[in-house]
Amino acid sequence: MSSDVRRNPIWNLPNILTLLRIALIPVMAVLLLSPSREAAFWAAAVFAVASVTDWLDGYLARRMEIVTTFGKFLDPIADKMIVMAALVMMLPYQRVPAWMVLVILGREIIITGLRGLASTEGIVIPASNLGKFKTIFQITAILGLLLHFDYYWFFSIQHPYLHVNMHNFGIFFLWIAFVLTIWSGVDYLRKFVRFFA
Numbered sequence: 001m002s003s004d005v006r007r008n009p010i011w012n013l014p015n016i017l018t019l020l021r022i023a024l025i026p027v028m029a030v031l032l033l034s035p036s037r038e039a040a041f042w043a044a045a046v047f048a049v050a051s052v053t054d055w056l057d058g059y060l061a062r063r064m065e066i067v068t069t070f071g072k073f074l075d076p077i078a079d080k081m082i083v084m085a086a087l088v089m090m091l092p093y094q095r096v097p098a099w100m101v102l103v104i105l106g107r108e109i110i111i112t113g114l115r116g117l118a119s120t121e122g123i124v125i126p127a128s129n130l131g132k133f134k135t136i137f138q139i140t141a142i143l144g145l146l147l148h149f150d151y152y153w154f155f156s157i158q159h160p161y162l163h164v165n166m167h168n169f170g171i172f173f174l175w176i177a178f179v180l181t182i183w184s185g186v187d188y189l190r191k192f193v194r195f196f197a
Contacts, residue, residue: 144170
């Protein structure tokens with residue numbers, strides 16, 4: 001690693017992991033151009049790797065004490081980009097309700113805008129526990145929706161009671177994520193109004 005990279009606070013391991021998460025978005029999108037079972041599996045694998053980097057970059061930033069303004073700005077943007085890309089790319093296959101994607105996308109744009117506006121006034125609206133739970137359920141739901149097909153517990157035995165339908169699994173958790181999306185969005189709006197009042 002060059003001395004320029006070491007001196008530049010932007011080029012640290014947590015930020016590189018965040019940039020990697022953004023770089024994985026077109027890979028996942030290309031995989032989702034195919035409706036096949038194999039493409040669904042690999043798209044879910046890419047999304048899973050991106051989700052792990054979401055946890056890992058924050059952990060490393062705190063552990064290595066290299067939290068940067070650039071990282072704090074880019075990390076939530078990367079999270080929203082990968083989630084929105086996955087949901088939008090599944091719309092042509094009707095794996096997710098379009099109206100639900102619209103509401104989730106609208107909430108993310110509004111809250112991100114309000115948090116950005118607050119930061120220009122020197123006000124930091126921290127991520128709430130509701131928001132963190134929302135993210136966990138969103139990731140679980142999207143993994144299920146990406147996998148989509150029936151998966152048997154024993155691959156050689158295709159018994160109706162020995163399989164799980166990953167689409168239904170994903171939809172179940174998406175509804176929980178949707179409720180938390182609205183709930184946490186209202187919570188952020190309340191905090192925003194309170195801060196500026």
